[in-house]
Amino acid sequence: MDKDTPFARLALALGRMAAALFVIAAAISVYEVAMRYVFGMPSTWAHVTVTTMCAVGFALGGAYAMARGEHVRITVLFDRLPRRGRGVAETLALAIGLFYLGGLAWGLWGAAERSIWRFSADGAWRPETTPGPPNWPLPALFKAVFVFATVLFALVVVERLVRVLRGKAT
Amino acid sequence: MLAGLDIATWSALIVFGIAGLLVLGVPLAFSTGAIAVALCLVVYGPMSLFLVASRSIEFLDSYVLVAVPFFILMASLMERSGIAKDLYTALNVWAGRMPGGLAVVTVFVGVILASTVGVIGGEIVLLGLVALPQLLRLGYDRKLAIGTICASGSLGTMIPPSIILVFFGITAGASVGDLFLASLMPGLLLAGLYVAYIVARCARDPALGPPPPAQELAMPLSEKLALLKGVALPIAIAFVVLGSIYLGLASVTESAAIGVAGVALAIWIRGDMTVDLVRHAALQTLSTCGVVLWLVLGTNALIGVYNLMGGIDFARSLLTDLPFPPIVVIMIMLGVWILLGFFLDWIGIMLLTMPIFVPAAEALGYDRIWLGILFNIAMQIAYLTPPFAPAAFYLKGVAPKDIALDEIFAAMWPFIALQVVGLALVVTFPQIALWLPAWVNP
Amino acid sequence: RPARAQAALRIQGFLAAASPTHRAFEAMAARLAERSGGALTIQTLPAGSVVGPAETIDAVGAGILDGHYSSSSFFAARNPAFIVYGDTGASYDDVATRDRWYSEGDGEALGRELYDGYDMHYVANVFWPSEHIPATKALNGVADLQNLKIRVPPGMISEIFGMAGAAVVNLPGGEVFNALQSGVIDATDWASPGQNEEVGLYRVAKFSVNAAHSMPATEIALSKRAWDGLSDEHRAMLEEEIRAMSAGLREQVSADDAAAIEKIRGEGVTIIEWPAEEVAKLRGLTSRKQDEIAGRDPLAAKIVASHRAFQEKVGI
Numbered sequence: 070m071d072k073d074t075p076f077a078r079l080a081l082a083l084g085r086m087a088a089a090l091f092v093i094a095a096a097i098s099v100y101e102v103a104m105r106y107v108f109g110m111p112s113t114w115a116h117v118t119v120t121t122m123c124a125v126g127f128a129l130g131g132a133y134a135m136a137r138g139e140h141v142r143i144t145v146l147f148d149r150l151p152r153r154g155r156g157v158a159e160t161l162a163l164a165i166g167l168f169y170l171g172g173l174a175w176g177l178w179g180a181a182e183r184s185i186w187r188f189s190a191d192g193a194w195r196p197e198t199t200p201g202p203p204n205w206p207l208p209a210l211f212k213a214v215f216v217f218a219t220v221l222f223a224l225v226v227v228e229r230l231v232r233v234l235r236g237k238a239t
Numbered sequence: 240m241l242a243g244l245d246i247a248t249w250s251a252l253i254v255f256g257i258a259g260l261l262v263l264g265v266p267l268a269f270s271t272g273a274i275a276v277a278l279c280l281v282v283y284g285p286m287s288l289f290l291v292a293s294r295s296i297e298f299l300d301s302y303v304l305v306a307v308p309f310f311i312l313m314a315s316l317m318e319r320s321g322i323a324k325d326l327y328t329a330l331n332v333w334a335g336r337m338p339g340g341l342a343v344v345t346v347f348v349g350v351i352l353a354s355t356v357g358v359i360g361g362e363i364v365l366l367g368l369v370a371l372p373q374l375l376r377l378g379y380d381r382k383l384a385i386g387t388i389c390a391s392g393s394l395g396t397m398i399p400p401s402i403i404l405v406f407f408g409i410t411a412g413a414s415v416g417d418l419f420l421a422s423l424m425p426g427l428l429l430a431g432l433y434v435a436y437i438v439a440r441c442a443r444d445p446a447l448g449p450p451p452p453a454q455e456l457a458m459p460l461s462e463k464l465a466l467l468k469g470v471a472l473p474i475a476i477a478f479v480v481l482g483s484i485y486l487g488l489a490s491v492t493e494s495a496a497i498g499v500a501g502v503a504l505a506i507w508i509r510g511d512m513t514v515d516l517v518r519h520a521a522l523q524t525l526s527t528c529g530v531v532l533w534l535v536l537g538t539n540a541l542i543g544v545y546n547l548m549g550g551i552d553f554a555r556s557l558l559t560d561l562p563f564p565p566i567v568v569i570m571i572m573l574g575v576w577i578l579l580g581f582f583l584d585w586i587g588i589m590l591l592t593m594p595i596f597v598p599a600a601e602a603l604g605y606d607r608i609w610l611g612i613l614f615n616i617a618m619q620i621a622y623l624t625p626p627f628a629p630a631a632f633y634l635k636g637v638a639p640k641d642i643a644l645d646e647i648f649a650a651m652w653p654f655i656a657l658q659v660v661g662l663a664l665v666v667t668f669p670q671i672a673l674w675l676p677a678w679v680n681p
Numbered sequence: 682r683p684a685r686a687q688a689a690l691r692i693q694g695f696l697a698a699a700s701p702t703h704r705a706f707e708a709m710a711a712r713l714a715e716r717s718g719g720a721l722t723i724q725t726l727p728a729g730s731v732v733g734p735a736e737t738i739d740a741v742g743a744g745i746l747d748g749h750y751s752s753s754s755f756f757a758a759r760n761p762a763f764i765v766y767g768d769t770g771a772s773y774d775d776v777a778t779r780d781r782w783y784s785e786g787d788g789e790a791l792g793r794e795l796y797d798g799y800d801m802h803y804v805a806n807v808f809w810p811s812e813h814i815p816a817t818k819a820l821n822g823v824a825d826l827q828n829l830k831i832r833v834p835p836g837m838i839s840e841i842f843g844m845a846g847a848a849v850v851n852l853p854g855g856e857v858f859n860a861l862q863s864g865v866i867d868a869t870d871w872a873s874p875g876q877n878e879e880v881g882l883y884r885v886a887k888f889s890v891n892a893a894h895s896m897p898a899t900e901i902a903l904s905k906r907a908w909d910g911l912s913d914e915h916r917a918m919l920e921e922e923i924r925a926m927s928a929g930l931r932e933q934v935s936a937d938d939a940a941a942i943e944k945i946r947g948e949g950v951t952i953i954e955w956p957a958e959e960v961a962k963l964r965g966l967t968s969r970k971q972d973e974i975a976g977r978d979p980l981a982a983k984i985v986a987s988h989r990a991f992q993e994k995v996g997i
C-alpha cells in the first residue's frame with residue numbers, strides 16, 4: 070500500500086511536523102503574556118508569528134486529514150448503493166475534489182507569485198512582509214506553503230482516485 | 240448561456256447544487272468550494288479564481304482562528320493524560336443517584352468552559368473527548384449524550400466572550416459590552432432548557448441516563464473526598480484561564496494558550512508527561528483543524544462569489560416593501576438565518592444578511608442589541624442543523640469510530656427544538672436579553 | 682457577464698454596511714443612478730463581502746472589482762509611498778487643515794500618481810473624520826505615552842507610538858473590547874468619537890483623547906479599464922457626486938461626533954484635547970518617521986516633501 074501512495078505518506082510526515090507548530094505557538098503566546106504583563110514589554114512579532122504558524126498547520130491539515138480519510142461526508146445514500154454504484158460515486162466525489170483543489174491552487178499560485186515576486190524601485194527583491202516590525206516575509210511564506218499544501222492535497226486525492234479506478238478501494 | 244441567468248435562478252441552482260453534491264456523498268470540504276470555483280469560471284473567467292484564493296488566505300492567516308487549535312490542544316492533552324477521566328469519575332459519584340445527573344453536569348461544565356472561550360470548536364472537542372466516553376460507559380442513551388455535548392459545547396459563542404458578538408458589534412455598530420451582557424441570560428436560558436429536557440426525559444425513563452453502579456455510589460465518604468483530587472486540578476486550570484482573561488493578564492486568545500500551559504503543568508505534576516502524549520494531542524489538533532477549517536474554506540469562498548454576483552442586492556429586493564407588520568419581518572429574518580444556517584457558517588450568513596437586516600430592523604424601530612442576540616441564538620441553531628453542522632463535525636473527529644455522522648445529526652433534533660423554543664422566548668420577551676445591560680448601564 | 686450588461690461598477694468599500702461612510706456611499710450610488718437615468722450604476726459592496734480590505738487592489742487587477750472605496754493605508758505592505766500617503770499622523774493639527782492638502786496642495790495629484798502604478802485611476806478623496814483615542818487613564822501629552830499599553834495596528838502610527846516610549850500591543854480589532862475592559866491594554870487606536878461610542882468603547886474607557894495622532898486618507902479609485910470606459914459626461918458626474926458625498930460626510934460625521942462627545946461627557950467620560958505644543962511633539966516624531974520612510978522610495982519622498990511644503994504654507 071505504501072508504495073503506491075507516496076504523497077499520502079508525505080502528507081502524513083509533513084503533518085507530524087506541522088502539528089508541533091501548534092505547541093510552539095502556544096509556548097510563544099505564553100511567553101508574550103509574561104513579557105507584557107510582568108516586564109511591560111510586549112513584542113511586535115509574537116502575534117504575527119503565532120498566526121502564521123497556526124495558518125501553516127491549518128493549510129497542511131487538509132492533506133493530512135485526506136491521507137487519513139477523515140474528511141466528513143454524508144453517507145446516507147452512499148451506504149445504500151451497490152458496490153459498483155459506490156465506485157462511481159467515489160470517483161465523482163474525488164473528481165469534484167480535484168476540480169476544487171485545482172481551482173484553489175491556480176488562484177493561490179497567482180496570489181503567491183504576486184506576494185513573493187516583488188521588487189522595490191531600485192530593483193531589490195522585496196517579498197511581501199508583515200505591515201509592521203519585524204517586517205519578516207511571513208505573508209509571502211504562508212502563501213507559498215498554502216499553494217504547496219493545496220497541491221499536495223490534490224495529489225493525495227489523485228492517488229486515491231487511481232486506487233478507486235483500479236478497483237482497489239471504495 | 241449560463242452567464243445570462245439572473246441572480247434568483249443562480250441562487251436556486253447553488254442551493255440545489257450544494258444539496259445534490261452532499262447527498263451524493265461528496266466530502267463537505269469539496270462541495271461548496273467546487274461550486275464557488277465553478278461560479279468563478281462560468282461567470283467571471285479564470286482570473287477571478289483570485290477571489291477563492293484571496294478569501295482562503297485571509298481566512299486561514301488570521302489571529303482570530305488561533306484560539307481554536309489552542310483549545311483543541313488543551314482538550315486533547317486533558318483527555319490523554321487522564322485528568323479528564325478523573326474529573327468525570329468524581330463528578331459522577333457526586334452527581335449521585337439523579338437520573339441523567341452526569342449529562343446535567345456536562346451542561347454545567349459546558350457553561351463554565353463557554354465563559355473561557357469565544358469560538359466554537361475547542362469546547363465540543365473537549366466534551367467529546369472527556370464526557371462522551373464516560374456517558375457511554377455508564378450506559379447513557381447515545382443520542383441524548385451526543386446531543387447534550389453538541390448543544391452545550393456550542394455555548395462558547397453564546398456565553399460571553401464571543402467572537403460572533405464582537406463581529407456583530409463592529410458590523411452593526413452596536414456596543415460589544417452591551418451585547419456580551421445581553422447574551423448572558425439567553426445563554427443561561429438555553430442551558431436551562433437543556434437541563435430541563437435531560438431531567439424530564441431521564442425521569443420518565445431512567446434507562447436513558449442511568450446512575451452509576453452501586454459499588455461506585457456505596458463508596459465511604461473518605462474515598463469520595465479522595466476523588467475530589469480529580470476535580471481540583473481541572474478547577475485550578477479553569478481558574479487560571481478565567482483569571483487570566485478577567486484580571487487583565489491575557490487576551491481571550493492568549494488565555495487559551497495559558498490553558499494549554501496550565502494543563503501541561505498539571506500533567507507534569509501528576510507525573511504523566513511524555514513526549515508521546517504531547518505528540519498525539521498535537522496531531523489530533525492538526526487533524527481536527529484540517530477537517531473543519533477546510534470545510535469552512537469552501538463556504539467562505541462561495542459567499543464571496545455570491546456577494547459579487549449581487550447576492551446582497553438580491554436579498555434586499557426580497558425584503559424591501561414587504562406588506563407585513565414589523566414582527567413578521569423579524570420572523571422572516573429569523574427564518575432566513577435558520578435556513579441559511581443549514582448550509583453556511585456564521586461569517587457567511589453575517590456578510591450576506593447584515594447589510595440588509597440591520598438597517599431594516601432599525602427602520603422598524605427594533606433594538607440592535609436585541610437583533611444581535613437573536614442572531615447569536617440563530618447561529619446556535621445553525622451549529623447543529625445538518626448538512627453544514629460545525630458542532631457535528633468537531634464531535635465526529637473525536638467520537639468513537641462507530642458513531643457515524645448520521646447518528647450525530649439524528650441526535651441534534653431535540654436540542655434544535657429547544658433552541659427554537661429559546662429563540663421564541665427571547666423574541667416574545669426581549670427583556671430576557673435587554674434587562675441585564677439596562678441594569679448595569681442605567 | 683451580468684454586471685457588465687447592466688453597466689454597473691463593482692466597488693467594494695472598507696467598512697461595514699451599517700457604518701455612516703458606507704451608507705453615504707450607497708446614497709451616492711443611488712443619486713448617480715438617478716442622475717444618469719440608470720446608465721451609470723454602482724454595486725456598493727460592503728467591507729470584506731468579496732475580498733479582504735487589503736486585497737482590493739489585487740481584486741481590481743484580476744478584474745473581479747472595478748474599484749474600491751478604501752484607505753491607501755491598507756496597502757502599506759506594497760510600497761512605502763502608500764504608508765506616507767495613507768495616514769498623515771500628526772502632520773497637521775486637525776483634519777480640516779490636512780484636507781486643504783487635497784483641495785489646495787498636491788494631495789490628489791500625488792494620489793493619482795500613486796494609484797497609477799497599480800493600473801488604477803484615483804478619482805477623488807473622501808472625508809474621514811479626526812480620531813480620538815479611548816483610554817482608561819488620562820493621557821495629557823507625549824510624556825504620558827511612556828510605557829502605555831496601547832493597541833495600534835502594525836504600521837507607521839504604531840511605530841511612532843513606539844518612538845514615544847509606548848508599549849505597543851498588537852491585538853486584532855475583535856479582542857480590543859475585552860482587552861480594554863480587563864486591563865490588558867490601557868488605550869487603543871480606533872476611530873472618531875461617534876464611531877468609538879457606537880461600538881461601546883467608552884463604556885470601559887473613561888477618557889477620550891484627541892492627540893491628532895492619526896489622520897487616514899480615504900479615497901475612491903477605479904481600474905483604468907473602468908475609468909477609460911466611462912464617457913466624459915459620466916466621469917464628471919462621478920467626480921461631482923463623490924465630492925458631494927465627501928462634503929455630506931464631513932457635515933454628518935462632524936455632527937455625529939459632536940453629539941457623541943456631548944453624550945459621553947454626560948456619562949462621565951473626560952475629553953482631553955492635547956495642547957498645540959504636545960501635538961507638535963508628536964508631529965516631530967511623525968516627521969522623523971516620515972523622513973525615514975521617504976528614504977526607501979522616490980514617490981514616498983515626493984509625498985513627504987509635498988507635506989513639508991504644505992506645512993510651511995499653512996504655517997506649521
Ligand code: NA
Pocket residue numbers: 352353354355356357358394395396397398399400401
Ligand atoms: Na464564550
Ligand code: NA
Pocket residue numbers: 580581582583620621622623624625626627628629
Ligand atoms: Na447548520
